[in-house]
Amino acid sequence: MKNRIILTIILITSLFLGACKKALDLNPNDQIATSTFYKTKADFDAALAAVYASLQTEEFSYGMGFRDGFTDNGYNQFNSGAAKDFVQGNFNPTTGGYETAIYNDSYVGITRVNLFLQNLGNYKGSDISDSQRKIYEGEVRFIRAFLYFQLYSIYGDVPLVTQPLDLSNQKQPKVPAAQVLAQITADLDYGIANLSTNAYYANGGHAAASSAKALKARVLLFAAFGSTGTPDATMLTQVRDLCLDLMGQYKLSTNFEDIFRDATQKNNTEIMFSVNFLAPNNTAPWDMYYGDWDACAPMQNMVDAYECTDGQPYGTSPLTDTKNQFKNRDPRLAKTVYADSVYFGPGKVHHPSNLRPTGYGIIKFLEPNNIPYGFSTLSQQDAVILRLGEVMLMYAEAQNEIAGPDATVYKAMADLRARVNMPAYPAGYTKDQMRERIRHERRVELAFEGLRHYDLLRWHIAGPVLNAVVSSLINYHFEDKFYHWPLPQTEIDKSGGVLIQNPDYK
Template sequence: MKIYKLILSALLLSGCSDYLDVNPTDRFTEATFWKTEEHANAGLTATYSSLMTVFGGNITATFDAITPNFYSYDNQAGAGNIARGIHDAANTGIINNRWGAAYQGIGRANSVIARVPDIVMDETRKKPVIAEAQFLRAFFYFSLWSVYGGVPLITDPPVKEQGDLPRNTAEEIETQMLTDLDAAAAALPATVTAANKGRVSKATALALKARILLYGGKWAAAAEASKAVIDLKSNALFPDYRGLFMPENEGNTEVILDVQYKQPEFTHSNDIQFDQFNSFAPTQNLIDEYGLTDGKSIKDSPLYDPAKPFENRDPRLKNTIIYIGSQFKGKPVVAATYPQTGYGLKKGTTYKDAEASPAGKVDNISDLNVVLIRYAEVLLTYAEAQNEAAGPDASVYAAVNQVRKRAGMPDFPAGLTQAAMRERLRHERRIEFVGEGLYYFDLKRWETADVELNKEVTNYLGKVVDNRSFNPERDYLWPLPTTALQTNPNLDQNPNYNR
């Protein structure tokens, strides 16, 4: 069921106990809601809707704009502030917005988990509803844990007193996420039907579990969780890298979780932001990381010709990036088309190379779903975790080479050491997931952010367009938002940030 089938009454539930002794006739309250299966579905749908504000729209691209992958000249959501190291608890949009949006989703999930068990309905439907809410609660906590570290752990429906809770440790948040995901995986179906498109499955819960374990450096457990997804055989790589992100292929076999959109109710503006506004401009730093079709880098491959720099390149380059001399929207690309760096972001738009924008298309309106978890991530998570746990065995090669084969790239060479495989896998993740918001977190968990996030970024002419700064004594975590600190005196700020 698409999440745009939003039952607005569920969104009115704030959990504020001050109003439970009155029963207005024009809206639901906690006293009159949570009575029927329809209410259960409405509450769950409202919980899904919070994915839009926490993970939807251009948010994944925003995280890439903190890295050398993209340059955000207009400081989208404060990404430029973070990239330049001038962010603080008050001046950066995503730092402030993520906190409130995630806790809104957590509050909704908590209400579903607490209230639905008492509703009289078919148990075969009740259990998945609760399990889906458990997954969503874990995912919203992941959005906090991955940037702030420890945060207040709330597992009950919203009440005012929760606004004064102190922070729990990052370890306690991790434990709760994994507990929720284990419970969800046990109750969710291996796959979802067409009628339930957009909802989570067992594979979704296990894939997020694998990501959390990978981020925590728990290699054997991360390999086990990702292998469990592989063994389900519920997902597979989509054969066309560009096609898997196009509207006609939404919900394809590779997609494990996405944010659902539908015109006219729920839309975003990625088409115009990625293309005409050039708000997320790929950098020359990123372009130089795409290898050649012989599997070698531009420094080492005899196939690389500086006079024809886009020939014989990893096909993911042309399927991700708009570059000078290529065709996009039915016309040739020239330097002035993308003035920030000379490059545009194709991935995440609905436009095609050889076709002009369709008649009647409103460029600032798109309902392309935003992919959050896909099967390629599961394969590369398994490869990295297994390499760290046991070395580059045959299963590591098998997993990563599936991803490379789909991309049109050769297999990794046999006989790599663990360290050599590690470096290649890290590079593979960067190229495979451009614009999907994973590279920033990879750099932090690899503890290479103090190097990679301190680099200047350049345009196609080699001119520096942005100076970056990352303080390893501070910037591995974000500051807690000023708004949260002002309303809750029991919150402690992260180290080396002002309150």
Template sequence: MAVSISPFNISTRQKRIDMKNILNIILVYTLLLVVGCNKDPLDIMPDGRLTLEQVFADELMASEYVNTMYDNINPYGSSYNYYTLLAGFSDEAHDNDFPQDMQRAPSRWYNGELRPNWNPLDIQFSTNTTDPETNGNYYRKNWAGIRQANVFLQRIGDTPYSNSQTKARLIAEVKVLRAFFYLELIKMFGGMPVVDKPFDSDFKFEVLPRQSFREGVALIQRDCEEAIAESALPYRITAEPERGRFTRAVAHAVRSQALLYAASPLWNEADDQALWEAAAEAGKSALDDLLANNYHLFPDYESYFYGRTDLSVNPADRETIFEIKPHRAHEFSHLIFRMHAIPSIGGDKAGASPSQELVDAYDMANGQPAILGYYDEDHLYPIINTGSGYNESNPYANRDPRFYATVWYNNAYYGEVNGQPYHIQSYLGGADGISNIMQRTSNGYYLRKFRDPKQLDPNTGTARFKKYRLGELYLNYAEAANEAYGPTKDVYDALNAVRDRVDMPGLPEDLTKEEMRERIRRERRVELAFEEHRFWDVRRWKILGSTDKLTTGMEWTEVGPSFTGKRIVTGRRKSHTDNHLILPIPFGELALMPLWKQNPGWD
């Protein structure tokens, strides 16, 4: 009987024998694309290192080659410089490193220090270092992943496999990996060369042209659709040794996000409706396919973010599509506990605190928006929806349940600490009150999402960062379908499915396309808060200049048995100009490509 060999379940002995040689060959060979070398490094192998021919002559080693591609996936989550979150680089949070430590990445981002030779989001590249525990080297790592995928797909055809289904699965899996790396690359740096096969040893990299964002998305779409059509690629992982592998569900998620971005204003200046229709079609296909294959929204929004996915044919968590396996000893939950902490309950720093702007985005429990905008540029005078029931003196009452699952606010009940009930004391002078030290909030809020209040030890949490989940796909589809066809029943159904999960009322039935667009953007903001969407959403919508100039907070003062509050500006930023819509290509990489132009505004 043929035995299926999982590339995530190769014997320990075989790994010891092959891993070092395989890593040697991969590290050397991928330098071709990264540094533009014209000489094939495989020509200099008289010292016993494996050649690619040897690697792909053996199914175990060919499968192990796939494993190494996953090393190019960044850890995301709380893994930006000094274990912060991407949210702190957007308007959904204020990072409390600012202004206490002006050398940390958020402070340098707020100060407008992004340059082609210095990127606060990519300290590794800026300092020429490598750290698998933090995010960085985006340009090189994504290109390395693409390079490895191209080598694999070119050579795997001749590799003998005892089980043809295993081989078919790996081919489909690598196509999804290549699509993933391309998407992460182009949404950060814009259009790149579309490369779907290895370069010859004498290829002249200096003549390689850039291609458009849309051309990159075409490759992503093709790879994902071929993977979706491959029955050997499973819809979900069901066994622990395979945790972290890509699936057909991931292919749907990558395709959905890529087509949505391609249709958005940043990359679709002419508002080509065909692009919105393609994104809507992909979104509908993803939802239909995943719902038919046992994917569903997790019933409890709050607790969903506390743990990792359970692996089985019929898991309790049927929403998660892909979560990040840590590259480090500490789990995501450990870093959330320590680096985005409430000072009276332990931790190293306050980290990323939800902004007042995010708080204002949550509807009232009756389904009506509470805050419609601001009268002033400093966001200190909100436009209150007078019919919503919002009360400035008691602003946290009767809000969307997702607010309570995401934000710790003044006097919020935390739970029991050392056997005693505890309420957050973020008022002036309180145990958690505003202060100009990194361990305290600067804006009166703390992050609740991802952390179970019952967790009182950093080492007991199990949460992992969820890169893709079904909730996003509902919102991707709703946005694309509304832009393509207007606020149809399908658009309402997709949005209301997400709202129903938290017992929020359905949206009003008479919304115009423009009104629905605003509600969809608000829904994305609250449903996906702190999940690395807002940073990219405001860019693809081209609204960065109106969202990222500053963030505000609420300063509470204890007056007898109650509190009075006032809105305060907590951080002004210089990283909101149009050149920040697309990040600059690192100067050292651009110097190797004389035909390329730097991204707009970074010359």
């Protein structure tokens, strides 16, 4: 799929009128301006690639593992994304890291989308059919929804911008989070109605209607828990129905690890959307970050969370082997975590150059054929954003909250665990018991895919979970105000008082 989209960043510059020298070229050949661009379908294809490229930033793709450094899953020894500051409670409007990057890079992408849509609306060329126009619009609105969800889920109230801005209106106030959510769902509904009905893996790397459905399910599952952690049944019903539809279109990858390896991502029947990379010009530091730097080290409690092969907790099961923690364990442990060194078989061993502070590293995203990893190793694995495994977990969670642990909930969980030969759950669980099992399964199935932070926030258990972590490496300290991050102070300052800081950070 990645061969079909060349993610080339195109800089579309604004032209500012003012005092200038006579020799100034208002349309220089080395820049792209709206006055000379958006003149052909080829221009729109190039601009579409630039919209997709806005997702290639660290925090939206190859840095997904770092987001687990904001949770009980991992330790970020380099403070990447300011994860250490967050975990220790040293989090404020000037912290920087992901606090600033997620905000700024989201709006960079949103600006590209808005500019694309404005020019698409103005374009009269006959080389773009009405059906193609709808597909274009559906794709970029899908990406805008993804970016606004980053803002909505982390900051809450933010500026809602759906048109290109100029000097007269560039200072925008924030709007209520509910209004942002409404725009997200409207964008996704448009995508569901107008994007290709092909499965994502058969759609050449372009977002499909199913991609929009999966993202809408994630958005609504987050929104359903509101500010209290008590889910809204109406939203959960929508989540359930969206997931049920997707479960009929996609199939689990036979091998868990194939979802994340370059050679087996193409045409993978589990993947519903990914951020594409392609050597030699569009690569990412997956192998460097996780294989050599050990930038986000799995915590011991994360390793302990994986059950033994009999389905019993490690430490309780008679299969527990304290001398070999990987023996008799859920196979996903060895497919997610490595101890001391990366090992893919004879001749494919790598000893990271950096210290492993917890004794562990993340093997999940590493490409065996790229060994030895180095300080500057770049690779072309795609960043998997949406996949069937998550959809099955969302279905089970929503249906359990609606109706309790019925046969369909048990089946979804059994099918997911069967992929790695883990036993099905025993009959007789209460709703509360099944809820805990589903939450546990999300943690191990989706480890380091950047979703643990969302989960702790939406379940409103971040405080109890994070403050209970005991580690000699770092002291965890979570306050209720961290359920919403502060807006970057740089943006507050630039707004001249138009943009107001979130209440707990004034």
